[in-house]
Amino acid sequence: MPAATPPSRLQSRAYSELRRLIVSGEFPPGTFLSERQLAQQxxxxxxxxxxxxxxxxxxxxxxxxxxxxxxxxxxxVEDIVDHYELREAVECWTVRRLAGRLSEPQQKLLQENIDQQQVALRDDDLSALMRLDGEMHCLLCSFLGNREIMTMMERLQDKILQVIIRVNHTDRTRPTESVAEHVQIVAAVLAGDGAHAADLMAEHLEAGKRRILNPSRFPAS
Incomplete structure (x- = not known):
């Protein structure tokens, strides 16, 4: 079977830019797109x-x-539930496996990320905070060295970011809670307590899912 033709440089640029516009919310859900107008843009x-x-x-x-x-x-709603179930399975297993096994450079990267999250929270910089949030979750998975998990995590992070942006702009208490939860997860991983880290990760993801699935955002039809 012949190998798939790799995308051209223009195709890659078009893909990256369009994905960025969608994930950032500049093209929100329900937006109608035109190939001709996108090509001009x-x-x-x-x-x-x-x-x-x-x-x-x-x-x-x-x-x-x-x-x-x-x-x-x-x-x-079904997409979001599926998303969080998959993330819980992968990320709880990840922190359990990593606990107490990180190298000094890996520990430093995690701690730097947490420090930057706290600065962004203090400065009320939601854009930086959401970027750092995604980076922390992906950092943990990257330490496993499993490319399939990393590819899956990057795709999942981008899809849910569209929703998280809306939640964080309407519910300003969640970012503070989320950073505190991140601090506890990282502390458990660094302390080598894999079971506790997995429990904290499950609670963290469940809390995020509950906020997103608030009835005010997904009213019953």
Missing amino acids: LEMSKTPVHVALERLEAEGFVSISAQQGIVVRGMS
Whole structure:
């Protein structure tokens, strides 16, 4: 079976930029997209944009149909539950496995991230805080050296970020709680208490899921 053709530089740039616009909320869920307008905005032809959109559709960021055209997808309740169940399985196992086994450089990276989160929280810099939050979770997974887990984590982080941005702007207590939970998780990992770290991670993810699934955001139909 022939190897898949790698994306061209323009295709990669179109994909990265469109994914950034969706994840950042600049193209919120429900936005209708036009290949022609996107090509003009990115200053390239429609072909790399078309390829990028097909890739984003496969990853669940957009829907493409003959009836509706191209629409940015939001996350349904079912999507969010699936997301958190998968993350809990992976991240609880990860911290349990890593506890007490990190090298000094790895410990330093984690502590620096926590310190930066606390600075961002003090400065009320939500953008930096959300970036650092995602980095901490991905850092932990990266220490395993498992590329499949890292690829999965990066995709999951980007998809849920669309929702977390809305939550953090409407519920200003969650960032403070989240940073405190991160501090406890990292402390347990560094102390070598894998069982406690896994329990703390499960509670942390459950708390985030509860805030996102607040009935005010997903009212019963």
